[in-house]
Amino acid sequence: MEINGVAHTFITASDFEGSVAFYRQLLPFLGLRVVGDTPDMFYCVGGRTGFGINRPAPEHAGAKFDQRRVGMHHHCFRARERGDIDEAFAFLTAIGAHIVHAPQDDAFAPGYYSVLFEDPDGIRLEINHVPGRGLFDTTTGQLFGTRP
Numbered sequence: 001m002e003i004n005g006v007a008h009t010f011i012t013a014s015d016f017e018g019s020v021a022f023y024r025q026l027l028p029f030l031g032l033r034v035v036g037d038t039p040d041m042f043y044c045v046g047g048r049t050g051f052g053i054n055r056p057a058p059e060h061a062g063a064k065f066d067q068r069r070v071g072m073h074h075h076c077f078r079a080r081e082r083g084d085i086d087e088a089f090a091f092l093t094a095i096g097a098h099i100v101h102a103p104q105d106d107a108f109a110p111g112y113y114s115v116l117f118e119d120p121d122g123i124r125l126e127i128n129h130v131p132g133r134g135l136f137d138t139t140t141g142q143l144f145g146t147r148p
Contacts, residue, residue, distance in 0.1 A: 008043075008050030009075055011123055014063045016040075016055040018120045023053055025095050026119075029088075030077055030127075049077070065122045074116075074124035081129060082113050088127045089115045100124065 013019030020042045027044040028034070032051060036043035043052035056063070067073055079085055085103045092099060092115065100116040114128035 005048040006050075008045075008052060010043075010052040010054055011072070011075075011119075011121075012054045012056050012060070013119075014056055014061055014065075014121050016053065016061075019053050022095070022097070022120050023051070026092075026097075026125075027051060029091050051075075067122075067124055072123070074126055076114075076126040076128055079127055079129040082111075082131075085113050085115050085127060085129050092117050098122075 023042060032044035032046035032049065034044050036052065040055040041052060043050065079088070089103050098118040100118060103113060103115045106112045106114060109130045111131040112128060114126050116124060116126045118124055
């Protein structure tokens with residue numbers, strides 16, 4: 001068996017309305033289209049990717065994300081072109097996203113270029129570009145490292 005990508009990722013937001021307002025801008029910018037929009041869920045698909053936001057249980061409303069606790073560390077969207085990262089940075093800056101780091105080259109893989117930012121709950125999101133096939137480059141047969 002070989003999987004065909006990630007079907008979807010869902011997060012639970014502490015401030016559902018604030019998060020949906022953020023993702024309602026971000027996800028269409030990334031080429032995802034809205035396919036679900038209810039009082040408790042917002043869901044978009046595109047580029048063989050699904051991303052959704054759920055309303056929290058009442059007892060968790062207002063809680064903040066902690067990247068170092070058990071659970072998701074961050075979510076990374078893959079861009080097709082290096083220039084897409086610079087375009088994303090300009091867009092993120094324009095919508096007031098909290099930028100963790102501006103576009104930069106990293107040593108995770110040859111040509112790794114990314115922008116790291118947070119959603120309103122502090123959930124870390126990344127958009128990266130890695131030339132070739134990414135983690136495994138079939139032209140060289142080289143396995144690349146991954147983000148810690």
